[in-house]
Amino acid sequence: MLWGAAALVCLIVLARPSYAANISELPDFRPGPGDHYDVSGRLYSLDGKLLVEADGEIVDTELALEIKNRAALAAASGLGTTVSAAEVEEAAAQAQTAEAEEAGQAQETSVVTDTPAEIPAGTEENSGEAAAEAAQPAYQVSDEDGRTVYSYEGKKYVAASSYGVHKLSGYCPTPEYGRGTFSGKEARSCHTIAVASDLPIGTMVILKGTSGPYPSDYNGVYCVEDRGGYYIEQEGWIDIFFDTDREAAHVTDAGWNYAEVWVAKEVD
Numbered sequence: 001m002l003w004g005a006a007a008l009v010c011l012i013v014l015a016r017p018s019y020a021a022n023i024s025e026l027p028d029f030r031p032g033p034g035d036h037y038d039v040s041g042r043l044y045s046l047d048g049k050l051l052v053e054a055d056g057e058i059v060d061t062e063l064a065l066e067i068k069n070r071a072a073l074a075a076a077s078g079l080g081t082t083v084s085a086a087e088v089e090e091a092a093a094q095a096q097t098a099e100a101e102e103a104g105q106a107q108e109t110s111v112v113t114d115t116p117a118e119i120p121a122g123t124e125e126n127s128g129e130a131a132a133e134a135a136q137p138a139y140q141v142s143d144e145d146g147r148t149v150y151s152y153e154g155k156k157y158v159a160a161s162s163y164g165v166h167k168l169s170g171y172c173p174t175p176e177y178g179r180g181t182f183s184g185k186e187a188r189s190c191h192t193i194a195v196a197s198d199l200p201i202g203t204m205v206i207l208k209g210t211s212g213p214y215p216s217d218y219n220g221v222y223c224v225e226d227r228g229g230y231y232i233e234q235e236g237w238i239d240i241f242f243d244t245d246r247e248a249a250h251v252t253d254a255g256w257n258y259a260e261v262w263v264a265k266e267v268d
Contacts, residue, residue, distance in 0.1 A: 021064040023056040044255075138190070139220045149267065150206055152221035159206050159262035163199065166238045168207075168218055168257040169231070170248030179241075181226040187241040190218075194226035194239035195261075201225060204266070207238070207259040216257040221264060 023043075037043050041054035051060040058064040140151040150157045171194070173179050179187040182194075183201045193205070203224040209216020218240060231237045238261060242248040251257055 021058040023052050023058055150221050150264070156267050157204060157206065157221055157264035158267055159208070160265035161263045163205065163261035163263055164236070165258055165260045166236050168216065168251055168259055169237050169239045170242055170251035171239050172242050172245045172248040183225040185225050187226065189241060189243040189247070190220065191223055192225045192241040193222045194228040194232055194241070195224045196233045196236060197227060199224050199263075204264040206262040206264045208262060209257065209259045216259045218251065218257060218259060 042050060043052035044050055049060065051063055052058050138152070142149050142151065147158055150159075173187070181187050181192060185192075195203075195205075199205070201224055205222050205224065207216070207219055207222060209219045222240070226239070226241070227233070228237070228239050232239055238259065240248075240251060
């Protein structure tokens with residue numbers, strides 16, 4: 001009976017257009033992995049979709065539905081809600097319409113594959129901060145004759161030409177491919193990156209995270225040794241290889257990391 005009443009109240013709440021969902025109605029709300037606030041206080045999802053306005057108004061349909069359902073269940077748990085027959089009929093009719101629309105949309109939905117950011121959560125006990133610390137690339141920066149020099153694996157590089165500002169994502173060994181890469185070399189943590197095919201395999205690049213709208217923890221020298229799917233080839237993401245899925249997922253755990261990518265030139 002309780003669940004039946006709760007479901008009925010959910011339908012009634014959804015049927016009333018005057019119900020305005022606000023994030024303040026869900027005190028235990030926490031942003032999901034990759035959700036992030038901009039400087040004005042708006043909340044965005046990992047893929048850049050606006051979820052919540054700065055004043056707390058929920059503009060994302062799925063999140064608003066969650067808020068409404070929780071509010072309805074809370075009201076129903078008190079068993080203090082009375083529902084008229086007219087409201088029941090109206091709610092049932094709207095539910096049937098919504099179900100039909102959802103079924104039609106499901107038939108038209110296509111599956112998108114090769115998304116580098118969709119990395120399963122790790123089972124390691126280390127925290128996100130520990131993952132970030134463990135993932136720092138080993139390089140040194142110095143000023144030599146008025147130029148910034150990056151020392152990496154016994155060689156010295158300078159930033160020669162900009163490849164633009166790009167989103168960063170992370171990936172790690174998989175059961176199917178292990179550490180295999182497009183180049184044929186074994187992928188190495190904080191060394192191997194997957195980049196679109198307009199940068200040749202073997203190109204050394206320097207990531208400068210201060211160029212993007214958010215600070216980046218992944219400055220350093222990397223080598224183009226791998227390719228990727230749509231988001232790398234068409235959207236220009238830079239996919240950084242890590243030893244563990246926890247480290248890889250940390251790249252986008254708190255929102256997007258951006259970096260300006262510079263083609264590196266080896267110097268004496």
